[in-house]
Amino acid sequence: MALDRIFRRKKPQLVVQDDLPELWSKCTHCSVQTYKKDLLAEKKVCPSCGFHNRISVEERIAFLLDEHSFVQSSGHVTPLDPLEFKDSESYPDRIKRSQQKTGRPDAILCGEGRILERPLVLALMDFSFQGGSMGSVVGEEITRAAELALERKVPLLIVCASGGARMQESVLSLMQMAKTTVALNALGKAGLPYFSLLTDPTTGGVTASFATIADVILAEPGALIGFAGPRVIQQTIRQNLPEGFQRSEFLLEHGMVDIVVDRRKQRTLLAQLLDHLGSKHKKAPVQEYKI
Amino acid sequence: MSENVRSLESALHALEKTMRDTGADLVQEISNLKHKLEGLRSSEDAKLSRWARVQLARTPSRPTGLDYVERAFSDFVELSGDRCYGNDQALIGGPATLEGRPVMLLVQQKGRDTKGNIKRNFGMSHPEGYRKAMRLMDMAQKFGLPVIAIIDTPGAYPGIAAEERGQAWAIAESIAKMASLTVPTLSIVIGEGGSGGALAIGVGNRVMIMQNAWYSVISPESCAAILFHDAKEAPRAAESLRLTGQDLLELGIVEEVIPEPLGGAHLDLDTTVANFKEAVLRHLEELSQLSGEEVLEQRSRRFRNLGVFGEN
Numbered sequence A: 001m002a003l004d005r006i007f008r009r010k011k012p013q014l015v016v017q018d019d020l021p022e023l024w025s026k027c028t029h030c031s032v033q034t035y036k037k038d039l040l041a042e043k044k045v046c047p048s049c050g051f052h053n054r055i056s057v058e059e060r061i062a063f064l065l066d067e068h069s070f071v072q073s074s075g076h077v078t079p080l081d082p083l084e085f086k087d088s089e090s091y092p093d094r095i096k097r098s099q100q101k102t103g104r105p106d107a108i109l110c111g112e113g114r115i116l117e118r119p120l121v122l123a124l125m126d127f128s129f130q131g132g133s134m135g136s137v138v139g140e141e142i143t144r145a146a147e148l149a150l151e152r153k154v155p156l157l158i159v160c161a162s163g164g165a166r167m168q169e170s171v172l173s174l175m176q177m178a179k180t181t182v183a184l185n186a187l188g189k190a191g192l193p194y195f196s197l198l199t200d201p202t203t204g205g206v207t208a209s210f211a212t213i214a215d216v217i218l219a220e221p222g223a224l225i226g227f228a229g230p231r232v233i234q235q236t237i238r239q240n241l242p243e244g245f246q247r248s249e250f251l252l253e254h255g256m257v258d259i260v261v262d263r264r265k266q267r268t269l270l271a272q273l274l275d276h277l278g279s280k281h282k283k284a285p286v287q288e289y290k291i
Numbered sequence B: 001m002s003e004n005v006r007s008l009e010s011a012l013h014a015l016e017k018t019m020r021d022t023g024a025d026l027v028q029e030i031s032n033l034k035h036k037l038e039g040l041r042s043s044e045d046a047k048l049s050r051w052a053r054v055q056l057a058r059t060p061s062r063p064t065g066l067d068y069v070e071r072a073f074s075d076f077v078e079l080s081g082d083r084c085y086g087n088d089q090a091l092i093g094g095p096a097t098l099e100g101r102p103v104m105l106l107v108q109q110k111g112r113d114t115k116g117n118i119k120r121n122f123g124m125s126h127p128e129g130y131r132k133a134m135r136l137m138d139m140a141q142k143f144g145l146p147v148i149a150i151i152d153t154p155g156a157y158p159g160i161a162a163e164e165r166g167q168a169w170a171i172a173e174s175i176a177k178m179a180s181l182t183v184p185t186l187s188i189v190i191g192e193g194g195s196g197g198a199l200a201i202g203v204g205n206r207v208m209i210m211q212n213a214w215y216s217v218i219s220p221e222s223c224a225a226i227l228f229h230d231a232k233e234a235p236r237a238a239e240s241l242r243l244t245g246q247d248l249l250e251l252g253i254v255e256e257v258i259p260e261p262l263g264g265a266h267l268d269l270d271t272t273v274a275n276f277k278e279a280v281l282r283h284l285e286e287l288s289q290l291s292g293e294e295v296l297e298q299r300s301r302r303f304r305n306l307g308v309f310g311e312n
């Protein structure tokens, strides 16, 4: 922890957003009502049916990391409008609106943290910021997160949630797919593990780049994960899509993801994987995780 | 092409026919008319909208990948299949020689007619296409062959089977593989550079684009459908997307725009291919001076630096 203090650039701000309007929350999936404090204790997984509600980036950190272990590294990079993109609403205005809503410069938050005492670098995509779309800033922050992991000699975890590349930066967005990949290749070459956690939804250029080249690909239950969106596919083939198409379980069955893991078991699983694959760079033996 | 150009062209053809048929000496007249036509095409080209270039890139008679392969390279041996599932016909490849140099070709191939387009799935690959590309990249790495990737696809195919077999995975892995090679890689967009399906073989030490080709994160139609809720607004979306060769050069995405004959590549295949070949040879020669490590380092730096943002 002493090291953390030395490298701390920003005080961690971990506020669990309690955005449920009433004391009780009705599951959108099974309609069963849960006392909202119980739902939070379950990491917003419905105790009745197991439905994984979408959560904020701050909640994700609180649910995944050791308390007070997160030190933010991102936030110095800000979006521009290099194409002066012509749209019904200007790109800078769209950006400003999302920035005000999320308090972030763009759809990403990165930093260092610990899971059951095991250090790692994390990058978390924010779907509430323009659909988690990847433009130059998201690409740069993911790249820097990979470079930070390389510098610290610790594993990297990217929590994905994105509609894909950001149209308003056109081909510059597309190039972020290659740029992030170059940084992840370097991490892999150094023998440092990279994990991705695919959450609802992960599609388009993010799925077709860093999300799916991880050493271990984890997915949350029921998450929509794919290259083309279901609507695009439906328009192309003009027939109905099969039940469960492009969901985590479907992808597991087709051999595309390693493990579909319940949000409440992710910490333990990640600790196990961090130990199994991260031993090459380990300086001292770590305590056994509690199951 | 405008009415003016078309009427000049038919006048020229008439003169040429008259000279052939009657033996009359019309050399001077023909030369004058050709000169005038060239000037008119040149001024019209400068005025071409982005949408007009997208349409040029999609002209049915536009040269396809194999037209370049047959004219610029020799002894192309097509190797089939991904050794796993199938043989994608929209992405083909194999070794060939270029002026005596052995190279590995990866070619996104559209059909030359309707039947061909059905066979080639309109240039839209399934995952096995990208997996074939990866297999050939491995082979190129093993035997020290530079990779020349010819890009021409509206995009990777969006279908049920493609998703089941991991379309996103195949593209991501192909990008990662190409990014890791220590043999030189060149990518040239000759027609359509449709998003991730194009980038899968677009990780070049040098990336080039033909003058009337486009390269974008999304097609103008899909972009228009999302932004303006109407695919018919595609011309507007094309302007917004800044997807032409000149745009990409200004944004630092490509090293070079390869000139096409006035009016488009389809009007003069020999000149088109000659320009393509000259550029490819020149870049290949430059890259051949680098060691394997330097090749990897140069390409990594090239892509590391792409993106425009502020910093505070």
Ligand SMILES: [Zn+2]
Binding pocket: A027, A028, A029, A030, A031, A032, A046, A047, A048, A049, A050, A051
């Ligand atoms: Zn429920």
